[in-house]
Amino acid sequence: MGEQLVGSEYVKMTPAADKSIWSASVNKKEFELLINSNAVLLDVLRDQVGTLGVKRGCDLGTCGCCTVMIDGEPRLSCLCLAGQVSGSDIITVEGLADGAHLAPIQACFAKYGGSQCGFCTPGFLIASQALLEANPSPTDDEVAEAIEGNLCRCTGYQQIIESIQEAAKIHRGESAAPQPASSPHPDPHPDGPGEPSMPPGHAK
Ligand code: FES
Ligand code: FES
Missing domain, CATH: 3.10.20.30 (Beta-grasp domain)
Incomplete structure (x- = not known):
């Protein structure tokens, strides 16, 4: 040294x-x-x-x-x-979705309001996915225990628990994955933004 x-x-x-x-x-x-x-x-x-x-x-x-x-x-x-x-x-x-298809836990967080500002969401999704892989029929208490180390300041947690329980139903084959609210759109600017143009009436 x-x-x-x-x-x-x-x-x-x-x-x-x-x-x-x-x-x-x-x-x-x-x-x-x-x-x-x-x-x-x-x-x-x-x-x-x-x-x-x-x-x-x-x-x-x-x-x-x-x-x-x-x-x-x-x-x-x-x-x-x-x-x-x-x-x-x-x-x-990033590893939860299968290409363009969201994992059930992601689709349910989107549908049932488990994600609001979204900052905590990646951690909740991973903790929830680990729970469902180990136990596809968790009680609400078991869900609460699995996410007790994750903090969310937006949702109040109830929507998160509901999202996890709905995803559990999909894992058990009792319901189908929710349809996405919108289908993916192609990138309108695949080559990046073009030259900026002035609004009509403005000299260049
Ligand atoms: S950043 Fe790791 S627990 Fe908060
Ligand atoms: S959704 Fe905002 S902190 Fe959880």
């Missing part, structure tokens, strides 16, 4: 983190990345893998926004060193 002169004193400098190769499956794609050996999983997912659906809320383990599924278990990515989960199978909110 080197020392540097600060004012009239030599101060020990913190050594730079070692780099190491990190590999994992994220949303069924294999990644091999060079990361700082002390990197937090949330940072690796957002900054290097590019899964920006994983949200940074508190960074302290209290809000649940950063929840991802690791080998089938919901975990807080802000409290997890990436190195601890090297070689794991990680699912983020």
Whole structure:
């Protein structure tokens, strides 16, 4: 560890983190990345893998926004060193949909008001999906227990519980997935915005 002169004193400098190769499956794609050996999983997912659906809320383990599924278990990515989960199978909110088809839990959150501002939604979706994969017939108490680590300041939670119970019915084959409110539209500007034009009556 080197020392540097600060004012009239030599101060020990913190050594730079070692780099190491990190590999994992994220949303069924294999990644091999060079990361700082002390990197937090949330940072690796957002900054290097590019899964920006994983949200940074508190960074302290209290809000649940950063929840991802690791080998089938919901975990807080802000409290997890990436190195601890090297070689794991990680699912983020981006991995729930099947192409253009939303997963039942996503469709039900949209239909039953489980998502309002949406910031907490990725974490709730992952926690809920993990619950339904383990237990497709949860009681309301079991649902509440599964999402007790996730905070939402918009919905009052009742719509979230209703969304999860409706998705559970789809998982059990008792009801069909809700139809989307609108069908996907093609991108009207696939090549990006064109030259700006002046409104009629304005000189160029
Ligand atoms: S950002 Fe991880 S729990 Fe809040
Ligand atoms: S929908 Fe806004 S915080 Fe949950």
